[in-house]
Amino acid sequence: MIWNPNKECMPLEQMRTLQGKRLHKIVSYVYHNVPFYRNKLQEMDITPDDITSIDDIVKLPYTTKQDLRDNYPFGLQAAPQSEIIRIHASSGTTGNPTIVGYSRKDIGVWSECMARCLTAYGITRDDTMSIAYGYGLFTGGLGAHYGVETLGAAAVPVSTGNTEKHIRLLKDLGVTGIACTPSYALHLAETMEKLGIDKSTLKLRSGAFGAEPWTENMRHEIEERLGLKAYNLYGLSEIMGPCVSYECSEQSGSHVNEDHFFPEIIDPDTLEPLPLGQTGELVFTTLTKEGMPLLRYRTRDLCCLYREECACGRTSVKMGRILGRTDDMLIIRGINVFPSQVESVILSMPECAPRYLLVVDRVNNLDTLTVQVEVRQEYFAQGFDTFEPIFKLERDLAAKLRSVLSINAKVEVKQPGTLERSMGKSKFVIDKRQLK
Numbered sequence: 256m257i258w259n260p261n262k263e264c265m266p267l268e269q270m271r272t273l274q275g276k277r278l279h280k281i282v283s284y285v286y287h288n289v290p291f292y293r294n295k296l297q298e299m300d301i302t303p304d305d306i307t308s309i310d311d312i313v314k315l316p317y318t319t320k321q322d323l324r325d326n327y328p329f330g331l332q333a334a335p336q337s338e339i340i341r342i343h344a345s346s347g348t349t350g351n352p353t354i355v356g357y358s359r360k361d362i363g364v365w366s367e368c369m370a371r372c373l374t375a376y377g378i379t380r381d382d383t384m385s386i387a388y389g390y391g392l393f394t395g396g397l398g399a400h401y402g403v404e405t406l407g408a409a410a411v412p413v414s415t416g417n418t419e420k421h422i423r424l425l426k427d428l429g430v431t432g433i434a435c436t437p438s439y440a441l442h443l444a445e446t447m448e449k450l451g452i453d454k455s456t457l458k459l460r461s462g463a464f465g466a467e468p469w470t471e472n473m474r475h476e477i478e479e480r481l482g483l484k485a486y487n488l489y490g491l492s493e494i495m496g497p498c499v500s501y502e503c504s505e506q507s508g509s510h511v512n513e514d515h516f517f518p519e520i521i522d523p524d525t526l527e528p529l530p531l532g533q534t535g536e537l538v539f540t541t542l543t544k545e546g547m548p549l550l551r552y553r554t555r556d557l558c559c560l561y562r563e564e565c566a567c568g569r570t571s572v573k574m575g576r577i578l579g580r581t582d583d584m585l586i587i588r589g590i591n592v593f594p595s596q597v598e599s600v601i602l603s604m605p606e607c608a609p610r611y612l613l614v615v616d617r618v619n620n621l622d623t624l625t626v627q628v629e630v631r632q633e634y635f636a637q638g639f640d641t642f643e644p645i646f647k648l649e650r651d652l653a654a655k656l657r658s659v660l661s662i663n664a665k666v667e668v669k670q671p672g673t674l675e676r677s678m679g680k681s682k683f684v685i686d687k688r689q690l691k
C-alpha cells in the first residue's frame with residue numbers, strides 16, 4: 256500500500272518541476288519574511304527571481320546549526336507568531352537549544368509524511384500502534400502520534416519509561432505496531448525474556464525505529480526477538496521531525512519525502528555538491544514549510560543518496576543508512592549530547608579539573624554514560640583525598656548533568672593525574688557501543 260501514490264510515485268521530471276516551483280516560492284517567502292535570509296541572499300546578489308528550477312538550488316547559501324543558535328529563539332521563524340500552533344525544541348545544543356515552530360499547515364504536512372512512512376511499514380487503519388518515543392519537546396512522540404491518527408490506526412501513547420507496563424499493554428491490547436528507538440526495542444525484548452513472556456503471545460508485526468543510528472545486525476536481532484519487521488525511520492527536528500525518510504517493503508535504503516524535503520549530498524570540507532551515489536554530508540531544503548523554513552540545512556549526518564527502480568513502486572530518491580556525523584555529537588538514549596556541553600557543566604564546578612573522559616556503553620541494550628573527571632590538585636590537597644567529599648562531588652555533578660543536559664550519567668571523580676594523558680590529540684570520548 257502507498258499512502259499518496261500521486262506524490263510518492265511521481266515521475267522524476269514531474270517531481271523536479273514541482274520541486275522547482277516550490278523552491279522558487281520558498282525562497283521568495285524567506286526573502287520577504289526572514290531578515291537573516293534576505294541579508295544572506297542580498298550579500299550574494301541573489302533575488303527570488305534567480306531561482307526558477309530545482310537546479311538553481313546550488314546558488315543558495317547553506318544554513319548551519321550555528322545560524323539557528325545565533326538567531327535563538329525565533330530569528331529564523333518566517334510565519335507570524337499568530338500562525339504558530341506548536342513549538343518543539345531539540346536537545347543537545349551547546350548553549351541555546353534549537354526551537355522549531357510549526358504552523359497548522361506544517362503539522363498537516365508532517366502528519367501526512369508520517370502516514371506515508373507508516374503505510375510503507377504495512378500499517379493500516381486496522382492496526383494498533385504503541386508509541387514509545389518520548390512525548391514532549393522531542394519530536395519523536397508527537398510526530399509519530401499524529402501520523403498514526405492521520406492514517407486512522409489506533410495510537411497508544413505509552414511514551415518512554417515503564418517497560419513492564421508497556422509489555423502488558425502490548426499483550427492485552429493486541430498491539431500490532433510499535434514506534435521507538437531501536438535500542439529501546441532491544442531493551443523491550445530483553446525485558447520480555449526476563450519476564451518469561453514469549454513473543455508468540457504478542458501480535459507485533461511491524462516497527463518504526465529511528466532517532467539514532469542502528470545497523471543491519473540490530474535489525475536482525477530486533478526482528479528475531481520481537482517477531483516483527485523492523486523498518487528505518489529518519490528525521491530531524493530542524494527539518495520537521497521523524498518522517499523525512501522511510502524504508503519500504505524492500506528494506507534497502509529509505510525513500511525521502513522529496514516533494515517536501517529536498518536532499519543534497521555535499522563534501523563537508525569543500526561544500527561542493529556531490530553526485531548521487533557518493534557519501535558526504537546530507538543537506539535538506541524544506542520546500543513547503545511555513546513556520547521555520549530552512550535553505551540547504553547542513554544536517555552533519557553522513558550518508559549517500561541514490562535513485563533506483565524500487566520494487567515497491569515509489570520513485571522517490573533513496574538515502575542509505577547514516578554512517579556517522581561530521582561533528583562529535585553523541586546520541587545517548589535518544590538525547591543528543593555534545594562532549595563540549597558535558598565539559599562546560601564539569602568546568603562550572605570549581606572542584607573539577609578540565610580533565611575528563613566520557614565512556615559511552617550499551618548495557619542491557621540501554622545506553623549508559625560514565626563521566627570520569629579529575630579533582631583539582633588544590634582541592635585534593637584540602638580534604639578531597641577522603642571519600643565523603645568525593646562522593647558528594649559525584650552526586651552534585653550527576654545532579655547538575657541531569658538538570659542542565661537531561662542526561663543520567665554515572666560520575667566517577669578521580670585523583671589528580673590519574674586519567675590517561677595522550678601525546679597527541681586528547682581523547683575525551685570512548686564509545687564502546689558496538690554498532691558494526
Ligand code: ADP
Binds near residue numbers: 345467491492496
Ligand atoms: P529528532 O527529534 O527527530 O530525533 P533530533 O534533531 O533530536 O531529531 O536528532 C536528529 C538526529 O538524529 C539526526 O540528525 C540523526 O543524526 C539522528 N537520527 C535520527 N533518525 C535516525 C536514523 N533512522 N538513523 C540514524 N540516525 C538517525
Ligand code: ZN
Binds near residue numbers: 567
Ligand atoms: Zn521502495
